[in-house]
Amino acid sequence: MVTLNHYLILSAILFAIGTAGVFVRRNLITILLSIEIMLNAVNLTFVAFGRALGSADGQIIVFFVMTVAAAEAAVGLAIVISLFRHKESLNPDSFASLKW
Amino acid sequence: MPPGVSLSDFYYILPELVLTGGALLVLIADVLLPKERRAALAWVTLLALGATAAALVPFANTHVEVAHGLLAVDRFSLFFKILFLLAAAITVLMSIRYLETEGAASPGEYYFLILCATLGMMIMAGGIDLITIMIGLETMAVSFYILAGYIKPNQRSNEAAVKYFLLGAFSLGILLYGMSLMYGLSGTTNLRVMASAFVGQEKDPRLMLAVILVVAGVGFKIAAVPFHMWAPDVYEGAPTPVTAFLSVGSKAASFAMLIRIFVEGMPSMSADWRLLFYVLSILTMTAGNIAAVTQSNVKRMLAYSSIAHAGYLLMGIVAGTARGITATLIYLMIYSFMQLGAFAVITLLRRKDVVGDELKDFSGLAFRNPFAAFAMLLFMLSLGGIPPTAGFMGKFWLFSAAIDAHYYGLAVIGVLNSAISLYYYVRIVVFMYLKKETSGSDPVITPALALVLGVTVMATLVLGVYPQLLFRVADVSARTLGVAGITAAIR
Amino acid sequence: MGSEALAFYAFGAVAIAASLLVIAQRNPIYSVLLLIASFGALSGLYVLLDAPFVAVIQIIVYAGAIMVLFLFVVMLLNAPHEETEYDERVHPLLRPGPMRFGACLALVLAIELWWALARGVDTGAFPGGAVTSVAVIGRSLFTDYAFAFEVTSILILVAMVGAVVLARRDDPRERRKPGER
Numbered sequence: 138m139v140t141l142n143h144y145l146i147l148s149a150i151l152f153a154i155g156t157a158g159v160f161v162r163r164n165l166i167t168i169l170l171s172i173e174i175m176l177n178a179v180n181l182t183f184v185a186f187g188r189a190l191g192s193a194d195g196q197i198i199v200f201f202v203m204t205v206a207a208a209e210a211a212v213g214l215a216i217v218i219s220l221f222r223h224k225e226s227l228n229p230d231s232f233a234s235l236k237w
Numbered sequence: 238m239p240p241g242v243s244l245s246d247f248y249y250i251l252p253e254l255v256l257t258g259g260a261l262l263v264l265i266a267d268v269l270l271p272k273e274r275r276a277a278l279a280w281v282t283l284l285a286l287g288a289t290a291a292a293l294v295p296f297a298n299t300h301v302e303v304a305h306g307l308l309a310v311d312r313f314s315l316f317f318k319i320l321f322l323l324a325a326a327i328t329v330l331m332s333i334r335y336l337e338t339e340g341a342a343s344p345g346e347y348y349f350l351i352l353c354a355t356l357g358m359m360i361m362a363g364g365i366d367l368i369t370i371m372i373g374l375e376t377m378a379v380s381f382y383i384l385a386g387y388i389k390p391n392q393r394s395n396e397a398a399v400k401y402f403l404l405g406a407f408s409l410g411i412l413l414y415g416m417s418l419m420y421g422l423s424g425t426t427n428l429r430v431m432a433s434a435f436v437g438q439e440k441d442p443r444l445m446l447a448v449i450l451v452v453a454g455v456g457f458k459i460a461a462v463p464f465h466m467w468a469p470d471v472y473e474g475a476p477t478p479v480t481a482f483l484s485v486g487s488k489a490a491s492f493a494m495l496i497r498i499f500v501e502g503m504p505s506m507s508a509d510w511r512l513l514f515y516v517l518s519i520l521t522m523t524a525g526n527i528a529a530v531t532q533s534n535v536k537r538m539l540a541y542s543s544i545a546h547a548g549y550l551l552m553g554i555v556a557g558t559a560r561g562i563t564a565t566l567i568y569l570m571i572y573s574f575m576q577l578g579a580f581a582v583i584t585l586l587r588r589k590d591v592v593g594d595e596l597k598d599f600s601g602l603a604f605r606n607p608f609a610a611f612a613m614l615l616f617m618l619s620l621g622g623i624p625p626t627a628g629f630m631g632k633f634w635l636f637s638a639a640i641d642a643h644y645y646g647l648a649v650i651g652v653l654n655s656a657i658s659l660y661y662y663v664r665i666v667v668f669m670y671l672k673k674e675t676s677g678s679d680p681v682i683t684p685a686l687a688l689v690l691g692v693t694v695m696a697t698l699v700l701g702v703y704p705q706l707l708f709r710v711a712d713v714s715a716r717t718l719g720v721a722g723i724t725a726a727i728r
Numbered sequence: 729m730g731s732e733a734l735a736f737y738a739f740g741a742v743a744i745a746a747s748l749l750v751i752a753q754r755n756p757i758y759s760v761l762l763l764i765a766s767f768g769a770l771s772g773l774y775v776l777l778d779a780p781f782v783a784v785i786q787i788i789v790y791a792g793a794i795m796v797l798f799l800f801v802v803m804l805l806n807a808p809h810e811e812t813e814y815d816e817r818v819h820p821l822l823r824p825g826p827m828r829f830g831a832c833l834a835l836v837l838a839i840e841l842w843w844a845l846a847r848g849v850d851t852g853a854f855p856g857g858a859v860t861s862v863a864v865i866g867r868s869l870f871t872d873y874a875f876a877f878e879v880t881s882i883l884i885l886v887a888m889v890g891a892v893v894l895a896r897r898d899d900p901r902e903r904r905k906p907g908e909r
Contacts, residue, residue, distance in 0.1 A: 186421030
């Protein structure tokens with residue numbers, strides 16, 4: 138039998154993978170993808186709780202989280218493009234003028 | 238009229254509507270105006286902010302929930318809305334010459350984003366629902382990501398945008414994960430309903446995890462140690478007026494969000510989150526002040542000073558009493574004026590031939606522009622907490638609120654930290670008044686900057702001598718929250 | 729094991745494996761494609777959770793729009809495998825400064841999540857009465873959450889303006905010399 142806890146633990150694993158990716162990787166695109174994994178773990182938690190509570194709220198929040206993710210992705214990728222024009226690199230360590 | 242939306246909702250969100258209209262007007266005017274006339278956009282922006290302030294007047298005594306419990310229109314949100322509008326107006330005045338000097342492509346989008354960031358902050362301060370808070374936070378944060386990278390030819394600005402964006406998006410993920418647990422364990426997204434749902438659940442480990450995650454997420458936004466690593470780089474690299482707005486507006490809005498989530502949403506968990514903030518407060522003020530001592534770039538130094546101030550501000554939250562919240566509100570207002578003023582002086586020093594944010598750029602300022610030097614002297618003394626400036630009154634209330642709640646150790650550490658901070662504030666004064674060697678052209682003061690310095694100097698002096706009015710306003714604002722509930726839980 | 733449990737473990741395994749590979753890949757294109765696979769598995773989980781609306785927008789919006797945007801950018805930049813040999817040789821936990829801190833943080837977080845969730849109350853089977861109707865969700869979205877929905881439009885506008893401002897090449901006639909320093 139699949140219970141709420143199964144879904145919560147699955148989303149916790151996904152969230153931890155995303156968090157690890159943000160810190161372990163040095164490619165801006167991959168870091169952005171890791172943040173998307175984190176947001177998807179959040180969505181899974183919301184939907185699972187919404188199902189357990191028998192309410193539509195969980196699904197509606199997911200709708201808003203997706204909007205936020207879309208807005209962030211658009212701006213984040215624009216920032217990456219504008220930076221790439223200067224640097225020709227996506228490695229955060231190559232930004233010398235500010236300390237990382 | 239569709240079901241669920243009533244005319245009264247439109248009435249209560251009038252300030253937000255006016256601000257949105259103003260932002261759109263700026264965006265359209267940018268396209269319609271010929272290039273030479275676009276400097277006028279700053280005045281359109283100021284007009285929009287003024288109109289929004291005027292639209293706040295009918296709500297001076299309102300205390301309602303509107304839009305199906307998504308938004309509260311109360312004294313607490315009113316206090317913050319006034320703070321945001323003031324900060325935005327001062328930022329716009331600072332930006333006029335700065336944008337010309339930097340050769341930014343288009344002022345229209347810049348002012349549009351400033352207004353949208355302000356809108357996001359206003360929604361954050363009024364939000365009593367996780368969804369409203371999240372959307373308001375993102376509207377503000379996305380605007381700031383773009384503003385931080387606005388000076389595209391400047392590489393430091395680019396990198397500031399990348400760092401702010403990465404850490405901001407990461408912290409949003411953590412915050413949302415905490416919020417998802419809060420939703421799941423209470424069954425609602427409304428903070429006020431949540432407060433009663435959490436009673437009796439204090440020992441659930443999942444709820445403790447939610448508290449930890451939300452504290453970490455909010456910690457990023459207010460730049461509390463150990464979640465502060467983005468702040469110095471972003472503050473140094475972003476355009477100076479944006480840094481000013483970021484360090485004041487974003488911080489104040491994040492404190493409003495923090496107070497809404499924890500004081501209104503989780504009063505029954507107050508023992509847990511007050512302990513976490515206690516640790517964060519000590520770490521933040523100590524690490525911030527020690528790091529600030531070693532800086533030679535003034536923007537970076539002010540970034541660490543701003544981190545340290547987040548630590549002082551947390552003392553009021555740790556106390557958790559109505560008096561503590563009041564002290565935090567008072568200090569946020571006072572901090573806004575002195576911080577904005579200090580950044581205005583840095584903006585003043587930005588000339589065609591001088592970047593103006595290094596410590597050596599301040600040398601001999603007293604002989605070249607005595608008014609700016611005097612203003613900076615005042616802001617530094619105020620940030621350091623020397624009487625009779627406003628900063629002293631603010632710190633006095635924060636420390637006494639901590640003592641009142643029996644946090645004697647915290648108050649002592651706060652006082653010691655203020656003493657450390659004097660070292661680097663006074664160092665700037667020494668450069669301005671005692672060093673003679675100067676470089677570059679003379680810094681010229683524009684009418685807009687004179688107005689900014691005039692207002693911030695007056696506020697810093699008047700609030701130091703006559704703080705009663707601000708105290709009364711902040712006290713009433715803090716008491717509109719359910720603080721009484723927490724105070725009962727503590728005793 | 730019932731068919732529902734079988735489906736849960738299958739989708740869960742795909743989601744975890746694909747996500748792990750996303751952060752282990754050196755080529756960003758593969759990472760993006762693997763993330764789409766992970767999103768597909770999540771979409772299957774949403775169907776199991778009686779949330780067909782979320783399952784569909786997960787595919788249309790996330791996999792269809794956001795990830796394609798990522799793909800465009802990766803291809804536009806012709807993003808190389810730019811990580812150095814160093815990254816391949818050294819274990820993440822042994823790398824310098826913030827990365828080691830970050831890897832430890834992620835580890836602590838994973839343990840913490842496990843501890844909190846595994847000790848949580850036994851939840852048992854899901855109750856009946858799930859909200860599957862798109863009509864119900866839509867009505868709620870445009871009445872109870874109408875205000876948040878409207879603010880979202882401003883958020884999207886900000887993102888749009890921002891993307892244009894940041895990514896466009898300024899008119900060369902307008903371009904000035906970069907700031908001194």
